[in-house]
Amino acid sequence: MEPSADPADRARPQALARWLFAVALLVVAMVVVGGITRLTESGLSITEWKPVTGALPPLNESQWKAEFEAYKQIGEYRQVTGPAGMTLADYKFIYFWEWFHRLLGRVIGLAFALPLAWFWVRRAIPAGYKPRLLALLALGGLQGAFGWFMVRSGINETSTDVSHFWLSIHLLTALFTLAGLIWTALDLRALDRDSAARPARMTGFAALTGAVLFVQLLLGAWVAGLDAGLASDTWPLMQGRLVPEYDSSRGFAWAALHDPFLIHFLHRWWAWVAVAFLIVLARRVRGIERRASIAIHSAFGIQILLGIATVLTAVELWIAVLHQFVGALVVAATVWGLHLLGRRA
The missing domain is CATH 1.20.58 (Methane Monooxygenase Hydroxylase; Chain G, domain 1)
Incomplete structure (x- = not known):
């Protein structure tokens, strides 16, 4: 033939x-x-x-x-x-x-x-x-x-x-x-x-989860760019207080874009908003593909621990590198979970 x-x-x-x-x-x-x-x-x-x-x-x-x-x-x-x-x-x-x-x-x-x-x-x-x-x-x-x-x-x-x-x-x-x-x-x-x-589609929940994770990654990039990881070597408090002092002379919006203390604070605590969404995602995909649920939980759990360790060690090189590496794995695991939801949809 x-x-x-x-x-x-x-x-x-x-x-x-x-x-x-x-x-x-x-x-x-x-x-x-x-x-x-x-x-x-x-x-x-x-x-x-x-x-x-x-x-x-x-x-x-x-x-x-x-x-x-x-x-x-x-x-x-x-x-x-x-x-x-x-x-x-x-x-x-x-x-x-x-x-x-x-x-x-x-x-x-x-x-x-x-x-x-x-x-x-x-x-x-x-x-x-x-x-x-x-x-x-x-x-x-x-x-x-x-x-x-x-x-x-x-x-x-x-x-x-x-x-x-x-x-x-x-x-x-x-x-x-x-x-x-x-x-x-x-x-x-x-x-x-x-x-x-057919290709998986992007659901409303997937888009919202992606947006929440995007904000966390953006804040993390700004922390790296401004060396804001050095703004505090204690956790959970910064400067002995929950909300650190920061330069508010030009308004909150300017500080949220430029001040290393405020950006560090936002990255530190927005992480828990991202975790909440990822927990929901992991629970939703558990019945579709249990391995994906485990991957999501493992990735964000390790990432949280590495983030805290990065702070406590005053940005020790290899811990900070691992933090960035696992951040990429969080993205990969999240995409896996969102794709599973999109295929079912």
């Missing part, structure tokens, strides 16, 4: 799902490396964006010195690391993390674009999924652009750090991409099991 010419017969939803799950794992790794880059103050160590040639680090001493000289021109070196006595060896350490972060971004781009092209040429993409996959590819491109805008916000003679607003856009785009990858992979896996399966 001749092979069927019908593209639907060539569709490989299970292979596509596995590919998207693999890319999602790379995005989680990217979030972790990004957290290390931020916590080691490495983000401004590379002052130029070279999409192709930048994939290679300096290869000799003269190139290292040139990169170090460029770094010496920005405010972070002049006001923070320079007066602290940074050496070339110190610079090489922070350079590595920023370079590795950018390299991993390039790897993710290739890991998505090349298989996408292969599946496209082979006509292995099921009907209706091409626009969604192209949207995920575009999100990856935006993620790289937002990362450079973030870095550029801190590269001048006066700034000592990047804009916490650009940092939040950069991080949340990564987490939104992660959510899109997992949701699409789950749709494809369902399609593989049943050729008549």
